[in-house]
Amino acid sequence: MIIFPAIDLKDGHCVRLKLGDMDQATVFNTDPGDQARRFQDQGFEWLHVVDLNGAFAGKSENSTAVESILKNTTNPVQLGGGIRDLAGIEHWLEKGISRVILGTVAVRDPALVKEACKRFPGRVAVGIDAKGGKVAVEGWAETSELTVIDMARQFEDAGVAAIIYTDIDRDGILTGLNITATLELANAVSIPVIASGGLASIDDVKRLVEPDCSILEGAITGRALYDGRLDPAEALALIAASKSGKAGNV
Template structure:
């Protein structure tokens, strides 16, 4: 199980939103590269980055901050937010991003996801964000009629390296992960699934280490890390011991 610390980028700063609302952003660090280095120094194995402005505008916006992070750390980095075409994917992979996360475009243009998996094997993840069980896109501003499981099944055999499943109703409010929905999704496809949205405490870490969660690749944590609700040395120790 991998614990992915999240760095959400808005206007060049490291922030956390509540329920995906850009108007309810809390700034935790105005130096994202320094925050990334801190996570590396704490012993995390990956970084999870989201260009929040990019997700809403449909194009990379916080590229300067992302590039500064890539220069500051040696950790593998996965990035989502506003990545909508093959040129952008190729550009980010060329700059050192290990895994590109495709969200809105996975719903709008699934053929592009399949082509990206063919061109860049092992480097493409799909981000599925759900509100009330339905897929939300365009920075969570629009909700579709498609269920998260139905969308995931479209990419079951195309070579996606991971699916990042976010329960928007839990995001940033520290109510705990939606384990039931996450496991339902994970059992529906032969693709590693990463849980996101609501990780709140060491109880969530313990829950992720139970036998039924071994199917998951890991989980993303944001606000709970910044607020100190997660004892990082203990959490990483428990994860190592579980392996």
């Protein structure tokens, strides 16, 4: 179980949105590189970065901020938002991104995702963002008629490194992860699944280390870390204890 701290980028700053609404953005740090360094110092081993402007524009818009993050952490970074073609994928992988996250293009052009997986094995993830059980695209501004599981199954044998499943209806409002829907997805496909949207407190982490969640690769957390509702040391200690079979003693 990996806890992925999130850095969402808007206009070069680290922000958190409420329900995916760009007009409901709270700035938590104006220096993304500093935030990346802080997360590493706290003991996190991965970083989840989203270019929010890029998700709406369809092309990378926060490149300077992403490059600052890469310079300030040795942790692997997964990046999503506005990456819509092979050139963009290759660009970021060459820059040092460990894996790219393809969202809108995975709905619009599944063949491109499959081609990317062939060219860059183990370095392409698919982001599936759901609103009311249907896949949302274009920075969550539009909802398709595709169900989450139907979309995920399109990539069963493509070599996708992970599926990042976000419940938009919970994102940024600290109501807890949608474990039921996430496990339903994880049990429907063989691709590793990462939970996202709503992780609110240590109670969510306790839920994640229960046996039925062992099928998940991890979970992403953002606002709960930024506003202090989730203590990094406590969360990471719980994860470490679960790996050594001592979760019940924590």
